[in-house]
Amino acid sequence: MPLLVVELFAGVGGFRLGLEGPPGSERDGDFKVVMANQWEPSTKTQHAADVYVKRWGLIPKEEGATLYIHPEHDDDLFLNEDISKVPIKEIPKHDLLVGGFPCQDYSVAKTLDKAKGLQGKKGVLWWEIHRIIKAKKPKHVLLENVDRLLKSPVKQRGRDFAVMLACLSELGYVVEWRVINAAEYGMPQRRRRVFILAHKRGTEQHRILSRKKVNAIEWLTESGTIAKAFPVHRTPEQLVFEQHLLSEGEDFADLSERFNKKGLPGNKSPFENSGIMSKNRFWTLRTEPRFEGKYQILSDVLLTPGKVPDEYFLSTTSMTQNKGWKYLKGAKKEKRYGRDGFIYSYNEGGMIFPDALDRPSRTIITGEGGSSPSRFKHVVKFKPTKGQRKRLKLDSKEHNKIRENFRLLESEWVRRLTPIELERLNMFPDNHTEGASDSKRAFFMGNALVIGIIEKFAEVLAER
Ligand SMILES: C[S@@+](CC[C@H](N)C(=O)[O-])C[C@H]1O[C@@H](n2cnc3c(N)ncnc32)[C@H](O)[C@@H]1O
Numbered sequence: 001m002p003l004l005v006v007e008l009f010a011g012v013g014g015f016r017l018g019l020e021g022p023p024g025s026e027r028d029g030d031f032k033v034v035m036a037n038q039w040e041p042s043t044k045t046q047h048a049a050d051v052y053v054k055r056w057g058l059i060p061k062e063e064g065a066t067l068y069i070h071p072e073h074d075d076d077l078f079l080n081e082d083i084s085k086v087p088i089k090e091i092p093k094h095d096l097l098v099g100g101f102p103c104q105d106y107s108v109a110k111t112l113d114k115a116k117g118l119q120g121k122k123g124v125l126w127w128e129i130h131r132i133i134k135a136k137k138p139k140h141v142l143l144e145n146v147d148r149l150l151k152s153p154v155k156q157r158g159r160d161f162a163v164m165l166a167c168l169s170e171l172g173y174v175v176e177w178r179v180i181n182a183a184e185y186g187m188p189q190r191r192r193r194v195f196i197l198a199h200k201r202g203t204e205q206h207r208i209l210s211r212k213k214v215n216a217i218e219w220l221t222e223s224g225t226i227a228k229a230f231p232v233h234r235t236p237e238q239l240v241f242e243q244h245l246l247s248e249g250e251d252f253a254d255l256s257e258r259f260n261k262k263g264l265p266g267n268k269s270p271f272e273n274s275g276i277m278s279k280n281r282f283w284t285l286r287t288e289p290r291f292e293g294k295y296q297i298l299s300d301v302l303l304t305p306g307k308v309p310d311e312y313f314l315s316t317t318s319m320t321q322n323k324g325w326k327y328l329k330g331a332k333k334e335k336r337y338g339r340d341g342f343i344y345s346y347n348e349g350g351m352i353f354p355d356a357l358d359r360p361s362r363t364i365i366t367g368e369g370g371s372s373p374s375r376f377k378h379v380v381k382f383k384p385t386k387g388q389r390k391r392l393k394l395d396s397k398e399h400n401k402i403r404e405n406f407r408l409l410e411s412e413w414v415r416r417l418t419p420i421e422l423e424r425l426n427m428f429p430d431n432h433t434e435g436a437s438d439s440k441r442a443f444f445m446g447n448a449l450v451i452g453i454i455e456k457f458a459e460v461l462a463e464r
Contacts, residue, residue, distance in 0.1 A: 002032040003461070006091060006138070008083060008099030008129065010036040012051045012433055012444045014426065015098040015142075018454020022429045023055050030462035034092045035077040047440045048447075049080040051433050083128045088135040096461070097133060100144035100193075100449055101125045103152060106160035108256040118253050120163075130167050133198075137171075141198040142457060144449055147179045149194055151269040158269035159259040164196075165277045166245045166255055173198040174209040175282075176219075178226045179273035182450035183360035184289040185230060188296040189425040191363050191450050195457070197225060204464055209278040216240050216283035220274045225464065229456040232274070232287035240285045241270060245277070298380065299357040301424035306385045311371065312415040313388070316398040318373050319406075325373040326405075329353040353406070354381045354414050361425050368422060369442025378417045381408055419445075427452045 007015050019031040038049045053059070058068035058078050067090075070076035079086060104124045111119045120127045133141060152160050168175050175198045183190040199205035205225055221227055221234045246255055260270060275284035319325045331350035335343055355361065355378050368377050384394055393399070394413050403410065419441035420430050426448050433441040 002029050003095040003139075004093065005031050005033045005096045005098060006094040006132075006136075007033050007036040008097065008132070009101050009125070010038040010052060010078075011048050011100070011447050012428075013055065014100070014428070014448040014451050015454055016056075017428060017432075018449075018451040019096075019098070019458045022432075023057070031096070031458060032075070034075050034094055035079065037079045037081065037083050037086060039080055039082045041082065046080050047436050048444055049078070051436055051444065053078055053080075054435060055432060083125065084123075088132070091132060091136060094136065095139045096142065097129070097136070097138040097140075098142045098454075099129065100447075101129065103146050103149045103160070105153065106163045106256075108163055108252040110251075110253045118251060126164060126167075130171075133168075133171055133173075137200060139200050139203055140461065141168075141173070141196075142454075142461075143196040143198075145194050145196070147192050147194045147273075150177075150179070150271040150273075154267075157260050157263065157267060158271050159256060161269075161271055162245055162259045163252060163256050165282060166252055166280070168198050169245060169277060169280045172201050174206050174279075175199075175275075175277040176205070176209075176224050176226050177271075177275050177277075178230060178287070180230055180453060181289070182453055183295070185291050185452070185456070186293045186295050187360070187427060187450050187452045188298065188301050189361050189364065189450055191426075193449065193453075195226070195453070197457070199225075209276060214276070214278060214283065216242070216276055217285065219276055220283070220285055221287060224276070225457075225460050226274075228463075229460040231290040233290050235286040235288055240283050241272065242281065242283050243270060245280050245282065296360065297358050298355060298361040298378075298425075301361075301421050302357075302380065302382065303418060303421060305382050305388065308382070308388075308415060308418060310388070310392060312418055313384070313392055313394075314379065314414045314416070316396075316402050318371070319402050321373075323373065325353070325379065328373050328375040329379075351375060354379045357381075364422055364425055364442070364446050366443045366446030368417070368446050369419075369437075369439030371416070379414050380417065381412045381414050383411050384413050426450050 005019060016033045020033060036052065038052060040046055040048055053068045058070055061067045061069050066080045068078035102125060105121050106124060106126050108118050108120050111117060150161050151157050165175060175196060177194060177196045179192060179194045181190055181192040217234065217240055221232055264270060272284040272286045274287040275282055314325060329351045333347045336346045337343055357380060361378060365376050367374065389395055419433060419438050422442055422445040423430060423432055426445050427450055433444050
């Protein structure tokens with residue numbers, strides 16, 4: 001029997017690809033997504049949902065419906081609706097709830113009307129996840145977030161994560177977490193995210209972690225689910241830090257109000273990159289990745305030059321113009337004008353330009369697409385074909401001047417990354433997002449995850 005999965009904040013389906021494999025491929029049958037939910041609040045057209053339903057062959061239940069079904073299997077649903085508007089009864093029974101969601105303010109306040117109890121901020125998506133876990137009680141929950149979650153907010157480092165852990169503890173879950181940088185486990189992109197894996201009563205992980213004596217170091221470095229999927233060294237000088245979440249008589253609002261209010265030395269969060277939580281207590285420790293396999297690098301994902309469309313080549317003007325590539329990628333020390341005419345000095349270091357091909361790539365961000373120059377978009381050097389040189393006049397004087405300026409060889413030129421290369425950096429199948437505009441495709445990849453990470457989670461979860 002496969003584990004039944006509900007995929008929240010599904011985007012273009014990164015979790016599903018990691019758990020099930022590419023659409024239409026022979027599944028090994030350990031996981032089966034029975035419902036996905038995706039709704040983009042900022043646009044009317046639902047670009048990511050369009051990609052998802054197309055890739056997995058789903059069709060609207062009726063004309064104009066937000067519910068999509070599979071024409072042959074009735075256990076493959078997709079809902080293109082704001083998750084906060086989705087009634088629990090529409091969410092099928094499942095064993096594993098997954099999702100990558102935004103880092104927002106998770107603080108809890110007591111309501112003015114005491115009888116109503118406690119209240120989190122409106123529109124904060126953690127409370128939607130919480131509502132679903134509470135009602136559906138899946139065996140496991142796997143969530144992804146930016147690592148800032150462990151340290152936010154700045155004035156009360158770690159409060160949001162503490163509230164989240166306390167909520168999961170109250171619902172009877174034990175939790176493991178780890179900050180994982182995909183590149184440190186041989187994947188082609190440096191992308192650092194925190195993965196939070198919760199287990200319900202009745203699972204093996206819950207049985208072990210809810211014992212009276214928990215061997216946190218052993219679990220975090222050897223036998224834990226995450227430790228099995230992502231081996232680590234323990235950082236020698238780092239002691240395990242242990243703390244209770246709620247104190248006697250406290251509720252979530254009290255925890256939210258007081259957690260780390262005084263601040264630790266250096267304004268640090270108590271949460272290190274690895275940890276576990278069980279029965280209102282957490283243990284946390286700094287670990288370092290241990291990986292002996294092959295490291296993938298940026299050059300591994302590049303298309304052969306002949307396959308790169310002309311619009312990805314950088315133009316000579318875009319390099320040297322005001323606020324062009326040269327300026328934006330470069331180091332700067334300048335005066336800037338704030339609102340109200342306030343003048344401040346602005347400094348930043350230079351970016352490696354073009355990007356290093358012999359290392360994993362930098363993180364893809366949502367603004368990666370489009371031809372306008374940017375500090376954060378990737379630019380690579382490559383050897384254009386004869387045809388491209390001729391067509392784009394790459395042997396002109398202006399081009400040679402730029403080559404001199406940026407220390408490029410005569411045979412080389414520079415370009416942005418294509419949508420397929422961005423997909424490869426997240427280990428998606430080539431052309432998974434085909435059909436959307438190139439800048440939307442880049443946006444999807446800036447939002448998505450490296451699916452090799454989910455594949456590793458899938459392996460250990462299936463084994464257990
Ligand atoms: C960080 S992305 C997750 C991307 C996904 N893991 C993937 O592989 O593509 C978060 C997603 O949540 C969606 N989203 C934001 N607010 C939502 C809401 N209220 N209801 C449902 N989905 C929402 C966004 O459109 C975005 O696609």
